[in-house]
Amino acid sequence: MPKVRLIGADGEQVGIVDTxxxxxxxxxxxxxxxxxxxxAKPPVCRLLDYSKYKYEQEQKQKxxxxxxxxxxxxxxxxxxxxADNDYNTKKGHVERFLKHGDKVKVTIMFxxxxxxxxxxGRDLLYRLFEDLGEELxxxxxxxxxxxxxxxxxxxxxxxxxxxxxxxxxxxxSKKKRDREEAPANDHPNxxxxxxxxxxxxxxxxxxxxxxxxTEAPEPxxxxxxxxxxxxxxxxx
Numbered sequence: 001m002p003k004v005r006l007i008g009a010d011g012e013q014v015g016i017v018d019t020x021x022x023x024x025x026x027x028x029x030x031x032x033x034x035x036x037x038x039x040a041k042p043p044v045c046r047l048l049d050y051s052k053y054k055y056e057q058e059q060k061q062k063x064x065x066x067x068x069x070x071x072x073x074x075x076x077x078x079x080x081x082x083a084d085n086d087y088n089t090k091k092g093h094v095e096r097f098l099k100h101g102d103k104v105k106v107t108i109m110f111x112x113x114x115x116x117x118x119x120x121g122r123d124l125l126y127r128l129f130e131d132l133g134e135e136l137x138x139x140x141x142x143x144x145x146x147x148x149x150x151x152x153x154x155x156x157x158x159x160x161x162x163x164x165x166x167x168x169x170x171x172x173s174k175k176k177r178d179r180e181e182a183p184a185n186d187h188p189n190x191x192x193x194x195x196x197x198x199x200x201x202x203x204x205x206x207x208x209x210x211x212x213x214t215e216a217p218e219p220x221x222x223x224x225x226x227x228x229x230x231x232x233x234x235x236x
Contacts, residue, residue, distance in 0.1 A: 004022050005042050006022050006047070007036070007045070007046040008047055022047075031047045033046075074093075076090050076097075076107070077109055078128075079108070080108060080120045094132065099136070101161055103140065103155045103156070105151055107150070108121035108150040109148065110148050121143070126143075129152075129154065135160075
């Protein structure tokens with residue numbers, strides 16, 4: 001790599017220079033010479049603080065991941081000859097998943113002679129889509145036979161996706177608001193009182209413990225006069 005196209009620290013185009021000169025410029029500026037486009041001819045390098053550049057790239061990637069919407073794929077399985085009440089129950093599950101912003105893989109399971117009539121499974125899948133309505137669902141993958149099963153992938157419509165995202169943001173805001181308004185003793189990390197906790201003065205004394213004196217001491221009684229003193233008083 002005898003020459004490189006050099007970009008300065010402020011983004012200005014320095015031009016094509018010798019690699020050794022580019023390294024020298026990096027040392028003089030106390031920066032790093034970083035190759036940013038290896039496939040170009042000549043390769044493109046830039047003068048920058050690599051540790052700062054790496055940190056900024058990591059922060060950008062972190063922010064991008066944070067704003068990515070996680071999409072789950074649920075699966076609902078049906079039989080070609082499903083009863084009406086079971087069909088309505090399954091349809092309700094699909095509606096709930098789509099309103100939550102999830103995709104749904106609907107699978108028809110064929111058994112035995114049912115495999116000779118794949119059109120029944122296909123008709124059932126399209127019937128489900130029509131019952132859901134275009135305002136809720138869109139077909140992302142049309143019915144496809146996979147062995148004994150036939151599957152169709154449904155996704156939420158744009159309107160359903162917007163409503164699901166708005167609902168998610170509302171729940172997050174409510175959770176944050178409740179957390180901020182909660183009193184200190186209701187903090188999620190607060191340790192609740194133990195159900196068996198008792199007041200300190202209610203803890204029974206150890207069987208070998210000596211109870212402290214809690215009553216005022218009785219006044220001392222006057223000592224009785226000795227027999228000699230009593231005799232002297234009598235003789236007087």
